[in-house]
Amino acid sequence: MAVVAGATASNHYEYASMDVVRAAARPFDKECAGISLGEGGGAVVPESARRARARGLAADLVVAGCGTRVAAAKSVAWDETSVADCLREAMSDARADHLDHVHAHATGTPQGDTAELSAIEAVAAQASLRDVPVSSHKGAIGHRLHISGAVGPAAASQALRTGIIPPTAGLVTPEVTHRVRLPLVSEHAPPVTVVAVDSFGFGGNNASVVLRTGAASHP
Template sequence: MSDIVISGLGLVTPFGRGVEPYWQGLLGGRSALRAARRFTAPLYRGEPVGEVPWEPVPGDAPRKSAYARAAFGEALRAAGLAELPDGAVVLVVGQAQAQARPQARDRFRAQDPDGRPVAEEGEFLGPEPADVLGSGAGSASPRVLHLSHACASAVFAVGYARELLRAGAAPLAVVVGSSVLNRYEYASMDVVRAVGRTAARPFDAGRAGISLGEGGGALVLEDAERARARGASADIAVAGAACRVSGFKSAASDAGQVARCMRDALADAAVDRLDHVHAHATGTGQGDAAELTALEAVAAERGAPALPVSSHKGAIGHLLHISGAPAIAAAALTLRTGIAPPTAGLLAPEPTERLVLPTAPLELAGARTAAVNSFGFGGNNASLVLLRR
């Protein structure tokens, strides 16, 4: 069986539209986290957040749909596609589907005790598929599925897409989603004391919590031979995946479950090396400590004396359900360029034995494999292994 590859990537982040501004921001060690210009919430205290710096055209789709549509369009163009082929599957990831059960949606909005909507139209609620696809659907009628696995949703969707493609159930799959800063999701993170009052500093000894961000992401997945026949990129394969709903603690603070998920993904990939990890690392005390413990264990088992580990969340914040998209993009570009980006905000790295936590771009000569970790509430654990052919 031919590899399932990532033939197209698209992003909207607090660095702006496109994969390239995001990648250059990561390589430069820059942070786009600032006090909000647009976002307001009753509990918001002025801490740094990652806001997208551009606004959709007035009268266009809501911002959440617009961010997803922009990422979707970039991913299609990167894959050399003018539109989706017949039979394609679109996996929309997010908290809730906007067009589903409109009566329940209206009741949800009416629950604010002050008579205000809990979120602006299209912010907490998921993007409408029609708004996301735009002209990219062409004359095709793609099957649209909705997945929600907390902050691991995007990586779960990539694993699911890989299985669909390997089974011959679709010629091509697109994973797409977006997040927009809103009072409901902000409150849900604040109530569990996850939000930091300063910018997120993943893996830093002085880390104090997450910074929320917003944006959109999209990935085109297909059989390598199909991509090559069209002249599209086919060098980054999704070699292994492990998606688990398990654990008696929050997934991000259960070192045993994190390590198990990584082991399963590496076993699925059948690779004999691990050159880089793009970590979940949100900047919380418990979560980062658990992931470091798991990474140390996996590195020791594989005899890796100096395993480079990066995170993007100190640069753009935590994009919640779609956070796996910038993580996968960073891992893919690390393999393509041979450079691991630093982790923005990392000033005093936690002591490690077998891990390297770069504070400046790190050259990785000959790097071929990278793992991507993504964990969420409810015991949602997901790891991918990417392989550069």
């Protein structure tokens, strides 16, 4: 078992840095403007299926695969290759031939959102996938900076358990792009069993994980 925990409380420097990159309160919306930061704490507690069963838990969700990239040469906002490599590696590690949903990092910056969507589109095209719903929690609670990586898996876990993909709060007018494979979720979408979660950071700390429903087939 491992406990990964953290918290964030924004200061003047962090607000100023988000203003510089034009972080927005409405990810993926072409009319986005302003800034939306969040404060709070969170923790992720992964454990082996064997230990979960010993405690009487069903182990209904599995971390099926992950992919990481350190790309310090430039921030993720302009690095589609690193984003695509993370997602592609996570799917390969999970032996996933499809995705029912991508819970996006979606900082709300025009350059970051565009790069992430382009990367997801490239991976979907390579895997011959269509209609992979994409959404993010940041429109609802803002970007929690240092602890933002914990919120995505929590939201994705709820999507897997409830069968409902959370929409992106504030998304009214989706970006007009060529991406026919990626519907941007503004309302509830169909049930899901396999979800990818993206978490990227300025400076190149990049990761994707694939979660799925069902008991683990390994310890």
